[in-house]
Amino acid sequence: MTDTPERTIPDPQLNRRSFLKGCTAVAAALGISEAMIPKLVEAATSAQRPPVIWLHFQECTGCTESLLRASHPDIARLILDVISLDYHETIMVPSGHQAEKSLHDTLDKYAGKFLLVVEGAIPTKDKGIYCKIAGRTAMDILAEVAPKAAAIIAMGSCAAYGGIQAASPNPTGAVGVQDLVSGTPVVNIPGCPPNPVSFMGTVLHYLTFKRLPVLDNLGRPLFAYGRRIHDHCERRAHFDEGRFAEEFGDYGHRNGYCLYKVGCKGPGTFSNCPSARFNDVDVWPVSVGHGCVGCTEPDFWDTMTPFYERLPNVNIPGIAGITNIDKAGKTILGVAAAAVGIHAAIGIGKSMVTGCGCKDKK
Amino acid sequence: MIYEKHYVWSILLRLYHWAMAGSIVALSVTGFYIFNPWTLTNLEGTGLFPMMTMRNIHMLAAYLFTGAIVARLFLFIFGNKQERVWDVLPITPRNIKNLIDTLGAYMYLTDHHDEDRLGHNVLAGMTYVTTIFVGFIQIIAGFYLWLPESSFWQKLGNIIFGTxxxxxxxxxxxxxxxxxxxxIHIYLVIWNDLKNPDGLVSSIFTGNKFRHREVK
Structure with a gap:
């Protein structure tokens, strides 16, 4: 039932075959044995599986879109059919008061049991007035829902670390979920957007093993964010052998050489993109000729930009205008060399006038 | 005028110095290459690994540099009189006076030279302590970049650098x-060696310095 040339509109129903395919894809992403797949299937079909509340704050809905794109229908339908999605502003049927009612029904009925997914950053400045839903601020909604959740999945770089809203100068005081919530476990699934496989892997891991996957120091599951992009990149051999694209469209770029010199941030970015890839068509940014922009890392809008340079333009506090440290370094070294020359010349001049200033003069 | 020979720098300090000097040269050259690889190996399948080789040299030199910094930290506490950290920081009246004298001498205002001091002048000592500290930060940054999968380096690096x-x-x-x-170091060492014939440059090879006395 996956897409064929004859059928481009996906079947809205999840059949057994694509269900098992989706579970297998998730098991592969999680790196668990195929012997565990029946347990995943069992957990995913269990009648006791927890409902999910999906909150949208300061976001572009790109994370939801990335899940729903029909080019990976197995995962998308798995998400929609397997998890009991009780509140999701983009795709739920109710609207207005009915939507709010379904949110509060779930909160009351499943307190302490449901999974909360948050998409988007939460503005905190001026008491959070920069993001309001149904007349309430995002901060207010999160403060009500989060303590009642069994676990929280921060979906996307905005919910995890603030994303573009939190980029300097961060006019709305946007922060990620982990900065506002304490007491409820938070899993970050950063990315702009994140790979649906990483999200589904986390959910199914929770359903199957009744606990969250192992996290790194930034709250990201290790199965998806434990390895550096650079170390699993198909262009890595070109890096080691010193073959680089010098600019887009040149000989090296056309021959698939390493994108390091056009600013690829793979060496500083952690994600499963090179192995999980996207959209069931086995592509990811580097495979189609664009360097990684580091979207799974905290503050990536501030530190990974400019995207086509190796190092960020950071203004050194107190020294305005220094953005290129190599230029600054050369200038400082040149000034120091000139100072050394002047100092030596003064010494020579002085000794010519007053005689040798040294100790063993006779 | 006679010259007394004094053993000033221990073998460990001299090893530290040359390990540091050599590794800084190697690290800077390979570091520039890693930052902006200037070669282009367009021939495929030649078995040349310029980036890999540069990185290997960088890591090797990094361990030498780390060893040097650790050795110097050890000598700051357990070294001989000249090597200990409290002999070179402006924390005693004698050291503060030396700092002022040194600044005066460097500005060609005085010709004073501390005859009872065999080790670093205090200005140099302060700079060396700063350099060791900067080296320490540099090591943490380096391991954070090299081994970010290690939970220890990731945690430490995230605390200090954030990303x-x-x-x-x-x-x-x-x-x-x-x-x-x-x-600046190389310039001032030569400058001091010209001003005061105590054998400053050769002392980092031999460990010996000379103190001169007037003979009646």
Missing amino acids: QQFGRYIHHLLMWYFLLFAL
Whole structure:
């Protein structure tokens, strides 16, 4: 039932075959044995599986879109059919008061049991007035829902670390979920957007093993964010052998050489993109000729930009205008060399006038 | 005029010095290559691994540099009189006076030379302590960039630098400190050797310095 040339509109129903395919894809992403797949299937079909509340704050809905794109229908339908999605502003049927009612029904009925997914950053400045839903601020909604959740999945770089809203100068005081919530476990699934496989892997891991996957120091599951992009990149051999694209469209770029010199941030970015890839068509940014922009890392809008340079333009506090440290370094070294020359010349001049200033003069 | 020979620098300090000097040269050259690889190996299948080789040299030199910094930290506490940290910081009246005298001498205002001091002058000592500290930060940044999968380095690096990319930025920035230091260090060592015939330059090879006495 996956897409064929004859059928481009996906079947809205999840059949057994694509269900098992989706579970297998998730098991592969999680790196668990195929012997565990029946347990995943069992957990995913269990009648006791927890409902999910999906909150949208300061976001572009790109994370939801990335899940729903029909080019990976197995995962998308798995998400929609397997998890009991009780509140999701983009795709739920109710609207207005009915939507709010379904949110509060779930909160009351499943307190302490449901999974909360948050998409988007939460503005905190001026008491959070920069993001309001149904007349309430995002901060207010999160403060009500989060303590009642069994676990929280921060979906996307905005919910995890603030994303573009939190980029300097961060006019709305946007922060990620982990900065506002304490007491409820938070899993970050950063990315702009994140790979649906990483999200589904986390959910199914929770359903199957009744606990969250192992996290790194930034709250990201290790199965998806434990390895550096650079170390699993198909262009890595070109890096080691010193073959680089010098600019887009040149000989090296056309021959698939390493994108390091056009600013690829793979060496500083952690994600499963090179192995999980996207959209069931086995592509990811580097495979189609664009360097990684580091979207799974905290503050990536501030530190990974400019995207086509190796190092960020950071203004050194107190020294305005220094953005290129190599230029600054050369200038400082040149000034120091000139100072050394002047100092030596003064010494020579002085000794010519007053005689040798040294100790063993006779 | 007679010259008394004094053993000033221990073998460990001299090893530290040359390990540091050699590794800074190697680290800067390979670091520049890693930052902006200037070769282009367009022939495929030649078995040339310029980036890999540069990285290997960088890591090897990094361990030498780390060993040097650790040795110097050890000598700051357990070294001989000249090597200990409290002999070179302006924390005693004698050292503060030396600092002022040194600044005066460097500005060609006085010709005073501390006859009872065999080790570093206090200005140099302060700079060396700063350099060791900068080297320590540089090591943490380096291991954070090299071994980010290790939970220890990831945690430490995230606390100090926040992100990988900022760690990379600091790592690159601090390299310029070492180049600046090397320039001024070499100049002032030669300057001092010309001014005071105590054998400053050769002391880092032999460990000996000379103190001169007037003979009646």
